[in-house]
Amino acid sequence: MRFLMLISGEESAWSGTDEATQAVMGQIRDWYARWLPTGKVLPGGAMLGPAAATRTVGTDAAGRVTVTDGPYVELKDVVGGIVPLDVADADEAVAIAATWPGIVPFRETVEVRPVMN
Template identity: 40%
Template sequence: MAKYLILIYGDASEWGAMTEEQWVAHGAAHEKFAAAAGAKVLGGAELESSAVAATTLRTDASSGRVTTTDGPFLETKEAVGGYYLLEAADLDEAIALAELLPEVHASHSGVEIRPVVQNG
């Protein structure tokens, strides 16, 4: 079995504008995903908004020292809002499960699936 990281991207302002009813439906869709994936979900979590809590580390080329910056490094409309670590037989299975996530079907968000490198 291979491992895949499912990164959930979206526009935080769109998520912030969702009604209580929309959040209930959103949560139900994640529960449907979790039920379908079962033990194949090895972990996952919703992340704090990058506008509220994000820290970027970079090495300053001239001094060689690590600098920290509040907020995400890239200026972008979409930010990572959550993730799942999934174990699946192959990419096709990972895609089939990820298609259940509500972010795949919303106009302001999307899902990226990345294989985890298996060393050794």
């Protein structure tokens, strides 16, 4: 089954250049080195650019396409990355997501969502 990890957190925590941030980035590289060879974490994940560079496309009340700057809602936490998974079931996807290095130091959350066929 395919799942997608949606990694969310405070964007300001990801832009640091201090030793703690760099240490976590190293742990993330190690996480990928651990999981990619298993085939359970798939290539193609991505770290997303800043929310300030986001454009949201939608429609207005008359059905006309609208484009606005920034995320569609004002939130402190934003989605900062995605990781595709290929696992046996939701429990295995959650078990892998629970090992994401950013959960503790950055207080990130990882949403695990099934990918529809």
